[in-house]
Amino acid sequence: MNLKHYSYYLVSLVFLGLAFAKAQSPTLESKSLKSEISQSVNPLHADDVIAQQAWVDSIYNQMTTRQKIGQLFMVDLFSNKEKAHIDRVRNLIKNHEIGGIIFSKGTPQLQAPLTNELQALSKVPLMIGMDAEWGLAMRLENTFAYPWNMTLGANPGDELTYEVGKRIGEHCKRLGVHINFAPDVDINTNPDNPIIGNRSFGEDRDNVTRKALAFMNGMQSVGVLASAKHFPGHGDTDQDSHKTLPTVSFDAKRIDEIELYPYKRLIDNNLASVMVAHLNVPSLETRAGYPTSLSEKVVSGLLKRDLGFQGLIFTDALNMKGASNFSSPGDIDLAAFKAGNDVLLISENVPKAIDKIEEALKNGEITEDRLKQSVIKILQAKYLVGLHQYKPIELSGLQEDLITNQDVLLYEKSISNSVTLLKNTSNLLPLKNLETKKIAYVQMGDDHGDAFIEQLNKYSRVDRVRAARLDELMNKLSAYNTVIIGFHKSNDSPWKSYSISDKELTWMYEIARKHDVILDAFVNPYTFRKLKSTTNFESIIASYQNSEISQQVSAQMIFGARDFKGKLPVTSGEFKVGTGIYLPSIGRLSYSTMPESAGLSSAMIAKIDSIANHTIDQQGAPGMQVLVARKGRVVFDTNYGFHTYDKRRRVSSSDKYDIASVTKIVATLPLVMELQEQGIISLDDTLGELLPEYRNTDKENITIKQMLSHYARLKPWIPFYSNTLDSITQKPLKQLYSNTKKGGYSLIVADNLYGKSVLKDSISNSIRLSSLREKLEYKYSDFPYYILKDFIEGYYNQDLNELTQNHFYASLGMENTTYLPRNKFDKSEIVPTENDTVFRNQLVHGFVHDQGAAMQGGVGGHAGVFSTSNDIAKMMQMYLQGGYYGGKSYFKEETINTFNFCYYCDQEVRRGVGFDKPQLDEVGPTCGCVSMQSFGHSGFTGAYTWADPENEIVYVFLANRIHPDANNKFLIEENIRTNIQQVIYDHIIE
Structure with missing residues (x-):
């Protein structure tokens, strides 16, 4: 190699090598992002330079003139077109030894094997290009589409644009694509622009430049060449260069200050290539109607000499109407090459174009040195993208690699910031x-x-x-x-x-x-x-x-x-x-389909699915709702199965479940907490102080703290309903129940079953007169919530149904949470529970399952609320956030802490005040994997919810495991709810 050629070769090689070196971008604000760029690339070291030179020389020195000319051409190919179309490209590779292919429409499944086949045909590995500005989906079906540049341009930072560019580069690389004709750096100052618009990052040159630079750095960091387009600037036109030759009428000063600004910055930061547009710019090219893509003043003068660009230069597609001034086949290709372009994109007639360029070489119209400059640059670029060690595309797993959870998460982040x-x-x-x-x-x-x-x-x-x-x-x-x-x-x-x-x-x-x-x-x-x-x-x-x-x-x-x-x-x-x-x-819950957005692994999903489907297969429950939130974001919200085993109605997110004892912490307890925070009651208040009827009884000195901790010697339960049945027929007594709502029978118990209001008084009296358990020890009881219901309703002169709606549910947006759901929702939206054969003698559907709550007209302090997993999550998240949700402080944080405290742990009582807490030994209500700050509750029907402040997790499980028979204990015996909880914790990744 003579000195002159070697000098050019070295300059060009250094430029293209630097295209993959550490980016020098002061606009990328994050230090960690700069570090990632540095770590993700492999600039050419001294040994690499020698190896690259040897490979390029070995190829170039064996080439004939026509083979060298062939390297200049990149032809279009649609992988989904007919055989004749593909045969045309096969012929160009075999007989004319073209340098590259730009793929267009098709699918990865068609393009990848076709790429492998065509690479095998070519003596010199082909440079594969694509227009994938917002991802492969710009051209290919079954691929991922990232946000358009205009959307990314709304993002106040640049880091996500870098990540998008990087991920698109990884998709390209996986599909065997070496150059992506992106980013579009046009500054879209004309709202009527028919071809750029959303493809631009916007109208502000600085924002466009920062975003383009970030995108370029991301893509080139993974070894895929970027190509800034459409030079010198297609943003302020109102015509489509695919159909005509648009005119840009600005003077050279304006173009230099606005349109060219991104190119200057990208070139300074090692831009690999530029695509020259078909534009009429009178201030840059005086010949009337002469396209910039064919103008030596624009390509060699402005781009190469004035801007100092030494990377690859591509024409825009030569079959576009904006470049159709030449009638003779091949003339436009020759003009483009003479102007200074390296790669001639989508020539209308490659054989004729090769003939024209060869003839121009022979007659001295162009020189061997000029040809060598472009061919060497093309071969160097092929080396940099790894074609010196070409390997066919791995076809297995291709589809899975091109659409991943990582892509969806990045898309979501990009939209959220825009x-x-x-x-x-x-x-x-x-x-x-x-x-x-x-x-x-x-x-x-x-x-x-x-x-x-x-x-x-x-x-x-x-x-x-x-x-x-x-x-x-x-x-x-x-x-x-x-x-x-x-x-x-x-x-x-x-x-x-x-x-x-x-x-x-x-x-x-x-x-x-x-x-x-x-x-x-x-x-x-x-x-x-x-x-x-x-x-x-x-x-x-x-x-x-x-x-x-x-x-x-x-x-x-x-x-x-x-x-x-x-x-x-x-x-x-x-x-x-x-x-x-x-x-x-x-402070409201947000939603994402990606567990990774909240530091959980998506592998969690399949395991929860497996447990839920196994439960349904084993008839542990006909269906269920499962919700997982972390860091304030719901990342798993899935419905399984049906309302009943006849499989007529699938479970949906708006279906309401009887949450049984979870009612305690979403209805009665928040009202108690509110009263305590307001100073109306104290946890040390006794029943004798709260309710006069408890004075001079064996329960008068029991405190709120004791009974809500289940440490008060109260009996766990009384089958109140059994005393209201006829001793012979075991049917509801006619003096207490009626099949129609009439005078005195105002409590709705079930379909066609109404009770007298005296039933509520009899329950209260039975509790007040019940004997205490002999030993003071932990024993779960429903009685505290019957008692507190009487106090709360008496204090406000309203029932719990009205109070919970007015104080919490309506403002929290818990639209699907209520007592007496049949009064508010269609029966089809409510999941049935037990086929009750001992009290109501019917399928309980839309009425509370718990008999005691049913005898109170469906509104109990311990049971009666129907809800969805999404609504329960709102209240649990409010607790988790120290009482704050939706811009409103429902409680002070110290109030939450007061109730979420185990006052009798030293007596082996795990409970907080109202809230259940993690087990103190091996057996208990959780998986054993939660923090001791966590809290929640479970319900007889299958409901379960748990919140963990330390791990920022809210978990809700709703099911009707008692359908059609309350003796079905599969959910409990197999630890289904806590097994799912364990899966959640096993998949915490950050």
């Missing part, structure tokens, strides 16, 4: 004081909002309201004070229409005129340009994309379960670029 709050008049968001809200959801746009409305209903009741006419809609909405308008447009591609119709605008304005309105747009943020006025809109949200995760995350933000962090990446209507109200969460 959703943008643009307006929030009167601090409507996050929605608080849910007891005062009557919320409707109105869907607009042409796409679905099912995940949105489903997620909204996890927080409070939100009714979907539809109508064919505006007057009909307004009439229906008159019952609501808050309306959420979801504007949903297709998420299929970034080019889909995002416009609001005139009809939709009219309806929006009218709804906003009469209601508090939250407008949430799951669409390109330019849609807000259509709003002539936002005066009557209290809150406006940009959610950018209509994916399920975007809908879920945005719904969570509306209720304050996640922070609003995003910043608008473009100006749209009255909202300027950078607009974004930071709004912190208010």
Whole structure:
């Protein structure tokens, strides 16, 4: 090699080597992120440089002129097209020895084996490229789609964009792709741009540059070449270069300061390649209508000389209309090469183009040195991506590697950091004081909002309201004070229409005129340009994309379960670029499908599934709900089986279970805690002080603390109902029960069974007159909750049903939690319990299973509440958070601690005050893996819930294990509930 050639070779080699060296990016703020970049790459060391030079020389020196020219071409290939299409590429590889392939539509299952086949055909390994700006899904089915650049541009930080770039690079590498034509660094300053738009990080050059740099660094850190496009800048056009030649009319100064700015920064930080666009830029190329991709002034002058770029230069696709000035086949390819491009992308006629370039070499129109520059750069790049040690793509496990939990989690994080709050008049968001809200959801746009409305209903009741006419809609909405308008447009591609119709605008304005309105747009943020006025809109949200995760995350933000962090990446209507109200969460549970988001392993899911399905197979219960939350996030919320063994109705998340004794800690206990915190009662108050009827009895000196710790010598239970049955027929006594509701028979016990109010008094008297157990020791008893029910209802002059709704359930958003569920919900939404053959003589369905609570009309202090796993989790999370939830402090933290304390542990009493606590020996209510600060309760029907402040875990299990027979003890004997608890703790990863 002569000195001149060696000098060029070394400069180029150093540049491409540095493309994978440690990134020098001052915009990446996280030290740990910088460290990861440094650790994840393998820059060329001295030995590598020598090895690379030897490999490149060995290839280049054996090439004929036509073989060298062949390396310049990267041809398009659709893996899902007909054989003739694929044969064309086979022929180009065998007979013209092209240098690379850019894959387009198809699937990984088609592309991977085809790649292996074509690599085997090629004498020199092929450079494989793809347009995968937001992931392989930009081109391939059955692959993962990351958020569009516009969405990532709303993220106030850059770290997640780096992670997205890295993960897309890993997908590319797994599929045998060496160069991804990304990131798009166009600064989209024209809202009418038909081809860039969502593909851009936005209109602010600094934000675009930071995001592009982060994306590039992430992708190149795993050994996949990045390609910044579309040089010199396609962001301020209103035409599509696929169809015509767009004109950029700015002067050179403006282009230098804005459009070229990202390229300068990326080039300084070792950008591997650039794609030159087909644009008409008169200030850079004086020839009228002459594309920048073919302009020597732009490619060799501006890009190479002025900007000092020495990496690979690709043309944009040469079959695009923006580059169709040349009539003779091959002429455009020659012009592009003469302009300074290295790789000619998607030539319309490769054989003719090779002939043209070869002829130009012969007649001196181009030099051997010019050809060598490009071919050497291409071969160096092939070495850097590992083609000197080429291995076929491993086909097994390919699909699993391309769509992983890691991808879903990263997508969720990216969306969560991007959703943008643009307006929030009167601090409507996050929605608080849910007891005062009557919320409707109105869907607009042409796409679905099912995940949105489903997620909204996890927080409070939100009714979907539809109508064919505006007057009909307004009439229906008159019952609501808050309306959420979801504007949903297709998420299929970034080019889909995002416009609001005139009809939709009219309806929006009218709804906003009469209601508090939250407008949430799951669409390109330019849609807000259509709003002539936002005066009557209290809150406006940009959610950018209509994916399920975007809908879920945005719904969570509306209720304050996640922070609003995003910043608008473009100006749209009255909202300027950078607009974004930071709004912190208010302590409500958030939701994720990824356990890893809360430091749990997804391997947990299969094990819980196995235990739950085994339970159903063994008829331990017909069905169940299982929920796991950690660090304030529900990461597992699954329903199993059916309501009954006839398998007619599957269990759904909104189905209500009889939670039996869990009622104690979600109904009576919080009311007691509230009274204690207010100073109305003390834990040391005695029954004689609370209730006059207990004075001068053997129970008058029992304290609240003692009886709620189950350390008061109280009997565990009395079968109150048995004394109300006819001694001969064993049927309910007619003087106490009636088949119809009539005078005196006001307590509803079951279907067609009503009791006299005297039943409640008889229960209270039986407890008061019952004898105490001889020995003072731990003994679980329901009696304290009967007694406290009498006191609480007497103090407030209201029953527990009203009190729990007014004090807790309504404001917590526990819309599916209630006593007397048949009064509020359809019977089909309620899971039945036992087929009672000894008291009510019917399947108990929608009425409390516990006989004592049934005799009290379904409202007991110890039983009677029906709920869902999601609702129970809300109250448990409130306890876990020291009494705070949804922006409201229900209790002081010291109050929670007072009740969550084992006062008699030294007497071998594990219980707190009302709360169950972990076992003190080997046998007890938990898996033995929880912290001693944890607390919870279980219920006879199969209900179980536990909260662990130390590990930040809430676990809820609901089942009707007593259907159809209460003697079914499989759930208990097999420790099903605590086995699942053990699985949860076994899968803590951080």
